[in-house]
Amino acid sequence: xxxAVRAVVRTALHHQLPIHxxxxxxxxxxxxxxxxxxxxxxxxxxILQLGGTVIGSARCQRFxxxxxxxxxARHLVERGIDxxxxxxGDGSLTGANAFRQEWPELIAELVEAGELDxxxxxxxxxxxxxxxxxxxxxxxxxxxMTIGTDTALHRIIEAMDALHSTAASHQRSFxxxxxxxxxxxxxxxxAIAAGANWVLIPERPAEAGVWERDMCDALTAGRGKGRxxxxxxxxxxxxxxxxxxxxxxxxxxxxxxxxxxDTRITILGHVQRGGSxxxxxxxxxxxxxxxxxxxxxxxxxxxxxxxxxxxxNRVVSSPLMGNVExxxxxxxxxxxxxxxxAMQMRGGSFTESxxxxxxxxxxTPRPPAAGRRPLRLAVLHGxxxxxxxxTAVRAAVRLGMDQGNTMLAVTNGFxxxxxxxxxxxxxxxxxxxxxxxxxELATARLVPDREQLxxxxxxxxEHDIDGMLMIGGWTGxxxxxxxxxxxxxHDGLDLPIVCLPASINNDVPGxxxxxxxxxxxxxxxxxxxxxxxxxxxxxRCFxxxxxxxxxxxxxxxxxxxxxxxxxxLPEEGIxxxxxxxxxxxxxxGFAAGKRLGLVIRGEGADRVYTTDFIHALFEKEAGDxxxxxxxILGHVQxxxxxxxxxxxxxxxxxxxxxxxxxEHANEGAPGSAMIGLKGGRVQxxxxxxxxxxxxxxxxxxxxxxxxxxRPVASVMARPG
Numbered sequence: 001x002x003x004a005v006r007a008v009v010r011t012a013l014h015h016q017l018p019i020h021x022x023x024x025x026x027x028x029x030x031x032x033x034x035x036x037x038x039x040x041x042x043x044x045x046x047i048l049q050l051g052g053t054v055i056g057s058a059r060c061q062r063f064x065x066x067x068x069x070x071x072x073a074r075h076l077v078e079r080g081i082d083x084x085x086x087x088x089g090d091g092s093l094t095g096a097n098a099f100r101q102e103w104p105e106l107i108a109e110l111v112e113a114g115e116l117d118x119x120x121x122x123x124x125x126x127x128x129x130x131x132x133x134x135x136x137x138x139x140x141x142x143x144x145m146t147i148g149t150d151t152a153l154h155r156i157i158e159a160m161d162a163l164h165s166t167a168a169s170h171q172r173s174f175x176x177x178x179x180x181x182x183x184x185x186x187x188x189x190x191a192i193a194a195g196a197n198w199v200l201i202p203e204r205p206a207e208a209g210v211w212e213r214d215m216c217d218a219l220t221a222g223r224g225k226g227r228x229x230x231x232x233x234x235x236x237x238x239x240x241x242x243x244x245x246x247x248x249x250x251x252x253x254x255x256x257x258x259x260x261x262d263t264r265i266t267i268l269g270h271v272q273r274g275g276s277x278x279x280x281x282x283x284x285x286x287x288x289x290x291x292x293x294x295x296x297x298x299x300x301x302x303x304x305x306x307x308x309x310x311x312x313n314r315v316v317s318s319p320l321m322g323n324v325e326x327x328x329x330x331x332x333x334x335x336x337x338x339x340x341x342a343m344q345m346r347g348g349s350f351t352e353s354x355x356x357x358x359x360x361x362x363x364t365p366r367p368p369a370a371g372r373r374p375l376r377l378a379v380l381h382g383x384x385x386x387x388x389x390x391t392a393v394r395a396a397v398r399l400g401m402d403q404g405n406t407m408l409a410v411t412n413g414f415x416x417x418x419x420x421x422x423x424x425x426x427x428x429x430x431x432x433x434x435x436x437x438x439x440e441l442a443t444a445r446l447v448p449d450r451e452q453l454x455x456x457x458x459x460x461x462e463h464d465i466d467g468m469l470m471i472g473g474w475t476g477x478x479x480x481x482x483x484x485x486x487x488x489x490h491d492g493l494d495l496p497i498v499c500l501p502a503s504i505n506n507d508v509p510g511x512x513x514x515x516x517x518x519x520x521x522x523x524x525x526x527x528x529x530x531x532x533x534x535x536x537x538x539x540r541c542f543x544x545x546x547x548x549x550x551x552x553x554x555x556x557x558x559x560x561x562x563x564x565x566x567x568x569l570p571e572e573g574i575x576x577x578x579x580x581x582x583x584x585x586x587x588x589g590f591a592a593g594k595r596l597g598l599v600i601r602g603e604g605a606d607r608v609y610t611t612d613f614i615h616a617l618f619e620k621e622a623g624d625x626x627x628x629x630x631x632i633l634g635h636v637q638x639x640x641x642x643x644x645x646x647x648x649x650x651x652x653x654x655x656x657x658x659x660x661x662x663e664h665a666n667e668g669a670p671g672s673a674m675i676g677l678k679g680g681r682v683q684x685x686x687x688x689x690x691x692x693x694x695x696x697x698x699x700x701x702x703x704x705x706x707x708x709x710r711p712v713a714s715v716m717a718r719p720g
Contacts, residue, residue: 382476
């Protein structure tokens with residue numbers, strides 16, 4: 001929420017609009033006085049990384065009355081305010097819309113009662129309104145993600161990862177209850193991301209009288225295969241088909257009675273609402289807050305109030321109350337027993353994720369379907385390591401085997417394939433891989449030459465490989481392309497190949513977002529937050545270098561998420577004029593009382609103006625105003641356990657890749673492709689287009705949609 005407040009304030013100031021913060025929500029509107037405060041840029045400095053909301057929030061019974069709303073209207077008009085950006089859930093947004101609808105009548109009543117000057121009333125005949133959804137539940141129609149959801153998933157996954165090690169050590173079962181009211185998003189996604197063994201959600205109630213046995217059978221089968229821990233995730237609003245709540249205590253009693261399991265309950269509760277926001281939430285909130293002000297500026301007197309959200313990776317606006325009604329319709333569908341409709345209204349990805357999870361939790365694959373030709377599908381890596389690679393392999397192996405195929409692991413990438421480093425994988429071989437960083441299959445930066453292509457063709461024939469999934473980055477893509485291009489020269493290479501993007505640099509064509517980039521961004525955010533804390537105490541400017549090679553994705557998005565005032569990108573380069581301007585701005589700021597400066601430089605921004613050079617230049621020109629330090633974050637950005645976002649994305653993309661390979665391996669003329677998110681949708685791009693989509697002489701695509709966010713970053717960094 002704080003990132004959204006910051007974005008609204010700085011965007012308003014950019015357009016030279018006066019902006020007020022309302023403390024304590026609707027209670028502040030009713031109380032007036034010191035609860036309505038004019039804000040400037042400094043008032044929102046340093047809040048980006050804070051959890052909660054610095055302007056507070058409160059329930060207000062008086063605002064629910066017409067008299068209370070009339071008082072609120074008077075307080076707003078007295079300060080010249082006639083536009084609201086409301087950040088909250090469906091209840092808060094519904095209340096705001098009722099306030100907007102009553103506004104003309106409330107103003108007329110105030111004038112008639114002599115409480116408001118007629119001229120002031122004439123200047124504010126309409127209340128303009130936009131809404132942003134602040135809710136960890138992700139239960140609002142009109143946006144794919146709500147503010148706070150990703151951070152809540154981080155809190156849940158941190159806890160579940162820790163519980164896994166405890167459960168495995170003692171061979172215990174854990175029941176984890178997560179929040180979400182009547183929405184199962186947090187439960188389902190955390191179950192996928194943490195590798196849970198069972199999940200119960202409101203949208204798909206468990207069959208009364210049957211679910212207990214189904215759950216116990218699944219957990220027993222896993223134990224029989226050597227799994228040391230069991231974890232059941234339950235949404236707080238879960239129930240069976242008779243409407244009986246399924247609580248954590250109820251599940252615990254079933255496990256202890258039926259299986260004799262030593263079972264523990266963990267109810268995460270309000271820790272899911274707290275903590276520093278994730279990189280995704282900071283960026284999402286910034287973009288939505290910026291667009292909220294832009295939408296108000298574009299609005300006409302007859303326009304409906306809008307909800308600002310994100311759909312298919314694009315910021316969009318849609319009618320506020322229409323979305324509220326659709327949100328309420330989901331709850332009505334659940335209450336009415338129309339569960340298929342409830343699942344459908346949650347979105348296609350929700351249903352897809354449910355189906356994927358039900359396969360991943362099996363202890364063994366299903367028997368092969370009659371009449372289906374079993375395939376031999378190989379999985380390998382290429383390029384540098386990226387968090388989420390193991391998650392993708394786990395999903396690919398289990399989903400491939402569940403369709404009756406043999407899954408082959410190739411170690412050390414295409415170099416290992418040329419050497420014949422190929423082995424079969426079993427279902428349980430990938431147990432625990434969902435949370436592991438690095439690459440268990442190992443990887444290599446190799447684009448095979450003519451001789452190596454011949455060796456690869458020989459190994460493909462020897463191991464009877466029908467299709468290949470390459471999970472990796474730039475070098476892996478070009479290695480896969482080399483194999484694809486050589487299919488007419490070598491008999492064994494006429495097979496389908498799919499490239500799944502896994503690169504912290506986010507620099508491969510065919511996808512707007514690569515697996516691993518979100519984890520790297522969170523690593524950057526965590527480190528820079530600590531750096532900022534040290535800098536504030538000593539009037540210091542930090543120059544932080546992040547990875548990315550020729551692509552500035554980590555630099556720009558890291559700058560947005562950490563509040564950097566200057567970002568240097570490889571796509572733009574650095575000029576001496578840039579540096580002179582930035583030095584002057586820093587001197588002016590610190591002379592006026594500024595305590596912190598933050599500059600982020602992509603490692604490939606310029607060969608001459610290096611991080612050391614910028615450090616030395618700033619230090620020379622700083623004089624006695626401020627100190628300068630540099631921080632090269634290095635390969636910590638490639639390490640660590642993958643973020644929830646990366647785990648979920650890796651799983652979904654791997655599922656689509658297996659379907660693609662199976663389909664094309666059974667065709668006479670198999671194709672090869674790159675999978676990725678394009679326009680927010682999972683799409684395939686012909687691998688043959690790789691050279692055309694790649695920029696010459698550098699490692700990045702010709703078209704990078706994230707660069708469209710550059711103006712927003714500038715507004716956030718230099719408001720007013």
